[in-house]
Amino acid sequence: MYKLEPYQKDPASCLPSDRKFGLYVHWPFCRAKCPYCDFNSHVRTTVDEKAFGNALLTEMTHMASLLPEHPSLSSLFFGGGTPSLMPPWLVEQLIIHAQNLFGFATDIEITAEANPTSTEAKSMLEFRQAGVNRVSIGVQSLDDANLRFLGREHSVKDALAALDSVRTAFDRVSIDLIYAFPGQSAKAWSTMLGEALSLGLGHLSLYQLTIEAGTIFHTRQRKGEMMALDDDRAADLYEITQGMATSAGLPAYEISNHATIGQECRHNLNYWRTADWIGVGPGAHGRFAVYESKQRCLSRTAITTRRSPARWLNAVNTIGHGIEKKEIDTPRDWAHEMVMMGLRLRDGIHLDAIKTLCGPIESWLDFSAVDQYVDCGWLHHEHETSSLVTTSDGCLRLNHILSTILR
Ligand code: SF4
Structure with missing residues (x-):
């Protein structure tokens, strides 16, 4: 069985003097709700982009006022929902505003999540002009039957075409794939993973299908349908995943995330290393520490904004932010x-x-x-x-x- 080789972490990366600072922007709208999804995503046929855009800018200004001292941003992440549905002019405005408020590290990573349709691939080329330098594409599967099961609107052909298009403009591209579908064999997953690895990308997010409370899949599972592979066989697929990805030069740097050296998602590393970040938009989270000295934490603030887009928008328009909960974490x-x-x-x-x-x-x-x-x-x-x-x-x-x- 393949074993992860533990390696030494730089202890300085935990200390205040070398901690990273990120910004997350949440765009909560999607064209359709995927039946397995428990994210804060809402289906809308039309969105008042100007109103939501202004509110994101306003809330970003408010969040900056809570952090009188901070390092320059090392990462900015547009997540969702479906941020590839955002108009490129708004992405550009948000990037400029973030730079003015916080400053950018010279090697800042700016990621946008995208769905693999031709329209959204075209938007990504405009996002590149706006300053986005990394894209994470929700391919989810290289099998059309799996995509139909997941309720996705794209086909494998669409996904590969979108990927080809996006790769003409971006050096850093990641795709998400899901495995452990009901009945999925080790051979079927190995073949699909082999195809994904042969694309030569620097980053892959490989998630095991899990059934989350509040989703349509959860309801169907409670009624007796088999919605995911059983634990033992899913564990076999996990081990296949680790072995194949490592052999291809993309070892796991996190349970579900694989990258070649240097291609790790710096923004998500901030979460896993519990660094500091702020979040703007409906249902966004932020966490940042207040330090007593260069060596010691005094306290850490955890912020959550309102999940409902309408209530969040109303709050921002009324009081300048949509914060619903602000707590001080103990050490x-x-x-x-x-x-x-x-x-x-x-x-x-x-x-x-x-x-x-x-x-x-x-x-x-x-x-x-x-x-x-x-x-x-x-x-x-x-x-x-x-x-x-x-x-x-x-x-x-x-x-x-x-x-x-x-x-
Ligand atoms: S597109 Fe993404 S965020 Fe939207 S419903 Fe599907 S999985 Fe959830």
């Missing part, structure tokens, strides 16, 4: 988040760095449970470097591991 909350997110990453967590930021580690991490999982090969603990990493066997059981090591 312990933050330490928990660092472990839960960081153990998803190939480079794991650096226990000394978390201790430096958040205080005594023994009060929230059960070391006897950690040792037990080290003994059974699910975690790798390197005492000398204080790194803790999930092995490939452990990745399949991460929820269980977290439920016992955190207290």
